[in-house]
Amino acid sequence: MNLTTVRLVTIIAEPVLKDRLIHEIQALGAHGYTISEVHGEGTRGIHASQWQGGNVKIETIVSPEVAERIVEVVADQYFPNYAVIAYVIPVQVVRSEKFA
Structure with a gap:
């Protein structure tokens, strides 16, 4: 089996985002994504989503270059004013052409 290392980008954010x-991750080159509703507690304290339900977790598997662009945009445009976290993990996939 031929495995290729790509990046799993995970963003956890307020549902309003x-x-x-x-739209941002697709415009930056992601070909697909998965969304889940999640619950937890962080350092920002109470925010609007506590009245709207849980946060959203958006996951996408992309090339290293696309992962870097996504995290840069999220950090620049969303970190200052919203309860958002983002992280990147190297993952190995079969059928790498689906993610490049």
């Missing part, structure tokens, strides 16, 4: 973040 869901559509904007999906």
